[in-house]
Amino acid sequence: MSSLSLSVLDLVPVRTDQATADSVAATLALARTADELGYRRYWLAEHHNMPAVAATNPPVLVGLVASATERIRVGSGGVMLPNHAPLxxxxxxxxxxxAHPGRIDLGIGRAPGTDPVTSFALRHGAGGVTDEAVSRFPEYVDNVLAxxxxxxxxxxxxGRTHELRATPAARSVPTIWLLxxxxxxxxxxxxxxMPYVFAHHFSGSGTAEALELYRSGFRPSPELAEPRTFLTVNAVVAESAEEAERLALPNLLMMVALRTGAPLGPQLLVEEAEKALVEGSVPDAHRALMDAMRSRWVVGDPASARAGLEELAATYAVDEVMxxxxxxxxxxxxxxxxxxxEETLRLLAG
Structure with missing residues (x-):
């Protein structure tokens, strides 16, 4: 793995045995583990009103994680810009x-990261994340950059021009990525x-096409002379492939529920997920969906998982995998x- 840099994406999951405070504590412990193991960056997502995800506010989480670590870059993966004023x-x-010069990444996304009602509430009732807000996304990106x-x-x-600064006396700026x-x-x-990251962990299809569009159409900017990209992947690693499959099951069941419109709840524990599967929580019609999602994940023992990451990196010509x-x-x-x-990160790092 010496030629491949590894990073971490965290949605701050909430299990059935956790309160929000527990899930945040677990994230800080995971971030310290990543820092100690030499991972390159640690990004935190933005999702709202979801019972299994506590990553509602990336700037707050970035501040917590950056303060709890020493070396690793910390950022958003990403801030959903239509939800917020660019300023x-x-x-x-x-x-x-x-506060943490040289360690902050700002990843920006266009999706709302939630349902329409919550989007409406995020914008103080001012129409929610409307088509207009999404259509103005390029303008919002330019505003943040400026x-x-x-x-x-x-x-x-x-008729008067006023000076506007994000902070009074900046000495550096975070690296700004488009997601x-x-x-x-x-x-x-x-x-x-701009540097670009494709959400391979979520989409799983169209990755090669998107990266080729990015690379072939890239126009150098003052900040970036050539394309810069990596990809994301869901991963579960354990000492045995069998244990890794068990550990992957709760998240697979949650993703099937999300994709099929089933009721969502906190993430199940392994034994709860196994019981739910036996009791038929996944209809036969959805088994193919679960298998398709699983096929895009890296799940296995350390040797096979590391080989899987190397294969992904080679396939998409990246030197970093998140x-x-x-x-x-x-x-x-x-x-x-x-x-x-934590063990997944340790075993991948070797």
Whole structure:
């Protein structure tokens, strides 16, 4: 694995045996593990109103994780920009960069990360994440880029130009990435000369096409001379392939429920998931979906998992893979830890 850099994506999962405080504590322990093992970066997602995900506020989580670690880059994977005013995002991450210079990444996405009702509430009832907000995404990206510059921008109101800065005296800016799972984001990142990440862990299809669009259409920018990209992948690693499959089951069941519109709840423990499977929680019609999702994950013992990551990196010509460790927990696990997720990182790091 010496030629392949590894990073971590974290949604701050909430299990049936956890309160939110426990899941945050488990994330901090996982981040410290990644830091100690030499992982390159640790990104935190944005999702809202989901019973199994506590990653509702990336800037808050980035600050917590950056303060709990020493070396690793910490960032958002990503901030869903249509949910927020660009100035607010620029202010948050300018301040994080000031507190942790050279260690902050700002990943930006276009999806709402939630249901329409919650999107409406996020925007104070002002229409939710409307088609207009999504259509103005390129403009919002430009605004964040400009506002993040130490010199700031000029905002013209009432015929007068006012200076606007995200923070009074910036000395550096975070690295700003564009995230996506579609051709749209690949083209936009190429056009703006920004680094780009395809959400392979979520989509699993169209990865090669999106990366080719990005690379072939890339226009150099003052910040980036050539394309820069990596991909994400769901991973579960254990000492045996059999145990890895058991640890993967709860997250697989949750993803099937999400994709089929079934009721969602906290992430099941391994034994709860096995019981649910025996009792027929997954209809036969959905088994093919579960198998298809599983086929895109890296699940297995250390040797096979590392080989799987190397194959992914070679297939898509990247030198970095961001691992989303989706290993569940057994009954009786300390609620404030996620030992199987930590073990996934340890075993992959060798």
């Amino acid at each position: 607010v995002v620029a202010e948050q991450f300018a301040l994080l960069e000031a 506002m993040m510059e130490p010199a700031g921008v000029g905002l013209t109101v009432g 996506g799972s579609s051709d749209y984001s690949a083209r936009l990142a190429a056009e703006k000369g 691992v989303h460790p989706v290993a569940a927990a057994h009954v009786g696990t300390d609620p404030a830890r996620s030992p199987a997720r």
